Amino acid sequence: MQKSFISHNQEETENFAKELASDILSEKNSAGQGAIVVALFGDLGAGKTTFARAFAEALGVKEKAKSPTFIIFRKSRIKNLPAGEAGQESRIKNFYHFDVYRIHNEKEILNLGWEEIISNPQNIVLVEWAEKIEKILPDSAIRIEIKHLKDNEREIAVNF
Numbered sequence: 001m002q003k004s005f006i007s008h009n010q011e012e013t014e015n016f017a018k019e020l021a022s023d024i025l026s027e028k029n030s031a032g033q034g035a036i037v038v039a040l041f042g043d044l045g046a047g048k049t050t051f052a053r054a055f056a057e058a059l060g061v062k063e064k065a066k067s068p069t070f071i072i073f074r075k076s077r078i079k080n081l082p083a084g085e086a087g088q089e090s091r092i093k094n095f096y097h098f099d100v101y102r103i104h105n106e107k108e109i110l111n112l113g114w115e116e117i118i119s120n121p122q123n124i125v126l127v128e129w130a131e132k133i134e135k136i137l138p139d140s141a142i143r144i145e146i147k148h149l150k151d152n153e154r155e156i157a158v159n160f
C-alpha cells in the first residue's frame with residue numbers, strides 16, 4: 001500500500017499516526033512471522049518524534065517526556081491491545097522506540113540485539129532516523145517519510 005498525506009499542524013500528524021497504527025495492527029497482526037517494523041525517515045524537526053509518540057499512544061503506550069534521542073531505544077510493554085479480526089488476543093506485546101540519530105554504523109544497533117528484536121512476532125518496532133540503518137531494515141518494514149514542506153506543513157508518505 002502507498003499513501004501520502006499533507007499535514008498542516010502537529011495535531012493532524014498525530015491523528016494520522018494514530019489512524020495508521022490501527023490500520024497496521026488490523027492488517028499486519030496475523031500476517032508474517034517477525035516483528036512489525038516501522039521506519040521513519042526525515043530531517044531534524046520533520047516530526048518523527050511527534051509521530052512516534054502519537055503512534056505509541058494508539059498502542060496504549062504513554063511515553064515519558066524524555067526523548068529516546070538520549071538513549072538509543074526504549075522498550076514498553078503493551079497491555080491491552082484491542083483484539084484482532086477474529087476476536088483473538090493480539091500477538092503484539094512490546095513496543096520498541098529507537099532513535100538511531102547518534103549511531104555511527106549499523107553494527108552498534110546489531111550489537112543491541114536488533115536481529116532478535118525484529119524477529120520476535122510479539123514486537124512492534126519504530127525507528128527514527130531509519131536512513132542510518134537502511135541496510136539492516138527488513139524488507140517487510142513499513143517505510144514512512146516525513147518531509148518539511150514549509151512552516152507547519154509536512155508531507156507524510158507511507159509505503160508498505
Ligand SMILES: Nc1ncnc2c1ncn2[C@@H]1O[C@H](COP(=O)(O)OP(=O)(O)O)[C@@H](O)[C@H]1O
Nearest residue numbers: 007008009010013044045046047048049050152
Ligand atoms: N504538521 C506538523 N507535524 C508535526 N510536527 C509539526 C508540524 N508543524 C509543526 N510541527 C512542530 O515541529 C516539531 C517536530 O519535532 P519532532 O517531532 O521532535 O521532530 P523530529 O523527531 O523529526 O526531529 C515540533 O516542535 C512540532 O510541534
Ligand SMILES: [Mg+2]
Nearest residue numbers: 048049099128
Ligand atoms: Mg526525533
